[in-house]
Amino acid sequence: MLVDCMTEDHRWEVLGLEGLAERAACAVLARLGLDPGDYEISLLACNDARIAELNADFRGKPQPTNVLSWPSEERAARKPGAMPLLPAAAGPMGASELGDIAIAWETCAAEAQAAGKTLEQHATHLIVHGTLHLLGFDHERDADAALMEGFETGILAGFGHPDPYDDQKSPTDLVPSEAGDHERHE
Numbered sequence: 596m597l598v599d600c601m602t603e604d605h606r607w608e609v610l611g612l613e614g615l616a617e618r619a620a621c622a623v624l625a626r627l628g629l630d631p632g633d634y635e636i637s638l639l640a641c642n643d644a645r646i647a648e649l650n651a652d653f654r655g656k657p658q659p660t661n662v663l664s665w666p667s668e669e670r671a672a673r674k675p676g677a678m679p680l681l682p683a684a685a686g687p688m689g690a691s692e693l694g695d696i697a698i699a700w701e702t703c704a705a706e707a708q709a710a711g712k713t714l715e716q717h718a719t720h721l722i723v724h725g726t727l728h729l730l731g732f733d734h735e736r737d738a739d740a741a742l743m744e745g746f747e748t749g750i751l752a753g754f755g756h757p758d759p760y761d762d763q764k765s766p767t768d769l770v771p772s773e774a775g776d777h778e779r780h781e
Contacts, residue, residue, distance in 0.1 A: 597621055597631045600638045604700045607640035610714055612698075619722035622750050627681060627730065634682070635690045636729065638722075639697040646699035661702045662721040666694040670731025676738030679731025696725035716756045723750050 597620050600613040616638050621631040643659035651657035653665070670679045682691055698721055707717035727743055734740035748758045
């Protein structure tokens with residue numbers, strides 16, 4: 596199993612977060628040509644109060660957020676828009692730890708409702724987003740954001756979910772390009 600889920604807020608159980616997270620994280624790794632069996636992710640399913648504590652402790656921002664991630668090691672891209680250094684496969688000691696993700700119930704539910712999406716769609720997006728962060732993707736620079744968002748929309752389209760960055764597009768509007776990113780066709 597790729598994702599080890601610790602549930603602090605049991606409202607997540609209604610969604611079946613463990614299975615959803617496993618499918619989402621596996622889809623990310625498969626999209627990048629990585630074997631999900633070679634890696635491990637720890638997921639904390641919590642509430643806004645708990646994630647606000649974590650956000651304060653690790654980012655100096657004492658408010659709730661939707662998802663946080665802590666990669667086990669630095670893998671960020673060196674040039675804007677370049678692929679990050681992907682992790683090596685599991686060694687003789689077993690699966691490689693990618694890092695930890697925390698997701699907050701209230702914020703996720705409120706964002707899903709505001710966007711007119713199901714909780715499952717939004718939680719899937721947040722797990723995909725968090726997993727990409729564990730792999731070194733970020734959205735600090737425009738080129739990096741475009742790369743990361745392209746992977747997100749393509750992976751989510753595979754689940755039949757809409758593009759979270761463009762409410763006007765449906766998953767069928769996304770066509771893979773040779774670079775592994777996705778182009779939108781008008």
